[in-house]
Amino acid sequence: MATLKTMATADTPDLAARADQAARAVTRTFGQRLFFLPGTHIGASYRPNKRLRALLEPWNYWWQAHYVDCLVDAGRRELAAGRRFDGEARPSAGRLASRLVTTIRLRNFLRFVNSYFDDMAWLAMATLRLEELAEATRKPGRRRNARVRESLTLQFDSASTEDLGGGTFWNTARDFKNTPATAPVALYYARTGRREHAQGLLDWLNARLLSPETGLYMDGLRISGGDTVLVPDIYTYNQGPVLGAMLELGGEANVRRAAALIEAVRERLTLKQSNVLKSHGDGDGGLFTGILLRYLARAAADERLPQHARDAAHAMVLDTADAFWKGRSETETPTFSKDPLRPASETYPPGSAVELSTQLQAWMALEAAASLA
16 A cells, blocks of 8 residues: 655654644643632633633543643653743743642542543543653652542542443443543553553453454443443544553554554544544544544654554654644644644634633644654
């Protein structure tokens, strides 16, 4: 099969600068104090909005978890470059991430536990990466991060049961086991040394939710009136943490499956004979493709994978990030489109509200590209 021509190359000189600009756009536009409290930092769900109305806006816990992850990405680049992404007069990315974790607890009624196990898995992984950043910068990590993971690990253990043969429940209703919860919990287990548990969850996904027709992972299995109902929807999001868990665990079978998954993504989730990934609009879907790109970037750098798989992952990351960049609004703090093949001026006409999720997605895409430079 012919290789599609890429629109960008790994040696593009401004990939880190692009990621910095996305980081500044999100932190300056959406970052705010919680209830005007000093020392707090949280991402507004949308802009523009009125300050008093913002106090009543929906609470999107998992958007904030990915905000932490993006700040950790920026923090790692700060460490490599020896400078802060937003100038020396402003807080470092790591400092903002730490404030954000503290503020998530405050906003979540003084606890980190919530009703959705996938939300908690993303926060647990983000705090793990934040701890690693603290160690890399030779600054003492906060015991809070360890307490977060101790608390949330108990939640994952309670949700990962033998009902339906394995997997992890999506939320505390315990009537839906799905890829969005099972895959990030598997990845979290793999990163924290519980490899057998992680592999068990992956095996369940492979047995129950891997589509033989597409090679992609379907959404989940719902318990309804005593019956088990397959939800066959395919999302970019679900493929990302599955890929990440496979690569984290390694081994011949997992690496082989990872290569096959990358090919299925390239074949079925890209747009218009390009290497640009499809997106899923706004709301929660506004994050989906950015999450997949994070793990495709890791695949592109993983020498255990065959070269064709690495090349495909590399092309999808760079070209999707490039599309988001080219479609941005031309302002000092740009707005990024929720659709990589349509400009922001079209997807967000003047006066329309812009959601944090879509801006984090573009930031994730640009961080993924910068990691390959």
